[in-house]
Amino acid sequence: DVKVTQSSRYLVKRTGEKVFLECVQDMDHENMFWYRQDPGLGLRLIYFSYDVKMKEKGDIPEGYSVSREKKERFSLILESASTNQTSMYLCASTPDSWQATNSPLHFGNGTRLTVT
Amino acid sequence: AQSVAQPEDQVNVAEGNPLTVKCTYSVSGNPYLFWYVQYPNRGLQFLLKYITGDNLVKGSYGFEAEFNKSQTSFHLKKPSALVSDSALYFCAVRDRRYSSASKIIFGSGTRLSIRP
Numbered sequence: 001d002v003k004v005t006q007s008s009r010y011l012v013k014r015t016g017e018k019v020f021l022e023c024v025q026d027m028d029h030e031n032m033f034w035y036r037q038d039p040g041l042g043l044r045l046i047y048f049s050y051d052v053k054m055k056e057k058g059d060i061p062e063g064y065s066v067s068r069e070k071k072e073r074f075s076l077i078l079e080s081a082s083t084n085q086t087s088m089y090l091c092a093s094t095p096d097s098w099q100a101t102n103s104p105l106h107f108g109n110g111t112r113l114t115v116t
Numbered sequence: 117a118q119s120v121a122q123p124e125d126q127v128n129v130a131e132g133n134p135l136t137v138k139c140t141y142s143v144s145g146n147p148y149l150f151w152y153v154q155y156p157n158r159g160l161q162f163l164l165k166y167i168t169g170d171n172l173v174k175g176s177y178g179f180e181a182e183f184n185k186s187q188t189s190f191h192l193k194k195p196s197a198l199v200s201d202s203a204l205y206f207c208a209v210r211d212r213r214y215s216s217a218s219k220i221i222f223g224s225g226t227r228l229s230i231r232p
Binding site: 004009040041042043044045090092102104105106107108109110 | 120125148150152157158159160161162165167206210212220222223224225
């Protein structure tokens with residue numbers, strides 16, 4: 001069974017702090033994602049990575065950056081946290097092959113970030 | 117552009133009654149369609165998907181969904197609701213013309229509440 005692990009369940013940070021959210025998957029998946037979940041807005045893609053050191057902006061990348069130095073680990077970075085970044089952050093992964101274009105996403109349990 | 121609509125923010129059903137959670141989509145090509153469930157303080161879990169073939173798809177926990185191409189809908193159904201089905205449900209669509217796994221769009225979510 002695929003396991004996607006997010007290092008923190010809850011985080012409280014101050015405005016202006018640099019924040020790191022970590023995600024690790026154990027199934028050798030090529031694709032990894034960071035989503036933001038807000039009530040009434042569903043899930044919005046922040047960044048996507050399809051290989052080590054490769055990334056693609058999602059729908060709402062402003063104020064965020066990512067790092068993927070190893071295949072199993074995908075980090076989301078808030079360069080200078082702001083109160084409007086208070087949200088639930090979800091990491092996900094899928095395999096990537098022509099057979100896998102219909103593969104479902106495997107999600108971590110989420111990190112609830114509060115910026116004060 | 118792709119889009120997914122879940123027209124009901126909340127659905128309330130009595131235990132033992134049938135339930136339906138609605139989803140309509142808009143894509144230019146043929147879609148892959150997914151349903152996910154989210155329990156409190158957890159990530160999303162995959163329930164079922166439509167790829168091709170039979171319009172009625174069966175998934176986990178007794179759920180099924182019906183693909184209707186003419187109405188561009190993919191409603192989630194269960195013949196007899198359980199209290200434990202209470203959760204947040206998300207519909208997602210992916211246009212199969214796109215090879216990038218990042219082209220997955222989520223609906224805004226529907227909260228299902230089953231009363232004993």
